[in-house]
Amino acid sequence: MASNPTATLSKLLGSATIDDHEEVLRAANAILKKSKTDQDALRTRVIALLKLDRYADALRALDDGGDALSEICHVEKSYALYKTGQLEAAQKIFGEVTSVSRGLRHVAAQVAYRAENFEEAGEIYKQ
Known part of the structure; x- marks a missing residue:
């Protein structure tokens, strides 16, 4: 394995297919064992969890990643909240x-629609 965890993750992601979400998750977790604060690995882990429909796990991963991760994962966090029914x-x-x-606008429209705010959902899609 390369000494640079981000380079290793990038290499894996370059060779991964769209259906390899479990493998991507395993690789991201392996990187995080060596470098717990690697933002690329943290974000990749969250995205892999979302792709695997593990929304509660994705929210926990976002919380574990701290404020820095939350600042770059607005779409991911809002989508996981939407999928777990935490609309507010x-x-x-x-x-x-x-x-x-x-x-993020698309997720906002989905949230509005699920909350039965149909006019708001329509307005968001018009933006």
Whole structure:
């Protein structure tokens, strides 16, 4: 294994197929055993957990990653909250973010729709 954990993760991700989420999760966990604060590995772990429909685990991983991880994973956190039915917590993220990406707007619209705020969902999609 290379001495640079991020390089190792990048190499794995470059050779992984879209269906290798378990393998990506194992690799990210292996990197995190060596470097608990590696932001790339932390984010990759969260995304792999989301792809595996392990939303509660993804939320725990985000919490374990601290504020630095939460600052770069707005979409991931709001999506995990949405999928676990925590709509108010997901909406809170939308209000806190200053730069809203297309992905975050999409999750915001999904949250509004699930909360039966259909007009709001439509308005978000029009933006």
